[in-house]
């Protein structure tokens with residue numbers, strides 16, 4: 001083994017990590033080579049010196065904790081933010097509260113009731129019938145003409161009475177569409193005022209009598225009896241319209257169906 005080989009392996013030799021054959025070869029070389037022996041000596045001194053107490057100092061007691069804390073904080077800063085973290089909770093909590101408030105308010109903000117919506121539809125139909133001058137598909141003052149006209153056009157036979165003797169002559173009838181179904185519209189007149197009576201079947205047991213409602217200057221009276229819905233609408237003065245409604249109710253109750 002030459003000097004170059006020995007110099008290369010000296011540190012490993014010092015660490016006692018060479019195999020037995022190499023150890024013996026190096027030992028033999030060191031005994032016969034002053035230069036390599038000197039290098040070996042120097043390395044031993046350095047190695048010993050590095051082990052002396054004077055090169056070491058005891059760390060402050062809390063240094064370990066400070067380092068551990070710094071490492072933890074650095075690791076946390078690099079981690080992706082979990083969805084349930086505090087920053088998300090700051091956003092999610094008010095949103096959850098707002099959603100809860102909306103849920104609690106839904107019964108109050110769900111919009112107009114079915115009756116309210118129907119009242120507006122009734123008034124709308126009444127106004128349209130006046131605007132387009134399409135009051136009657138069957139213009140007739142004869143209830144015996146108007147009533148049969150609906151046969152085959154709708155799935156029920158509307159009660160039709162002429163109230164001319166009471167001052168509310170029948171003008172005619174037409175088909176209309178309300179409450180998601182075709183309905184019969186019976187048209188009456190009082191002086192220059194037109195009265196639309198919308199009629200369609202109701203629950204047999206329904207006995208409804210609503211108060212007079214006023215929308216856009218038109219008055220609406222509704223009731224249900226004997227399995228029929230009646231919705232009366234006109235710009236006629238309310239006491240007159242109420243009188244008409246009472247007359248219609250009694251005539252329907254007494255007339256054969």
Ligand SMILES: [Zn+2]
Nearest residue numbers: 003033035036
């Ligand atoms: Zn040598």
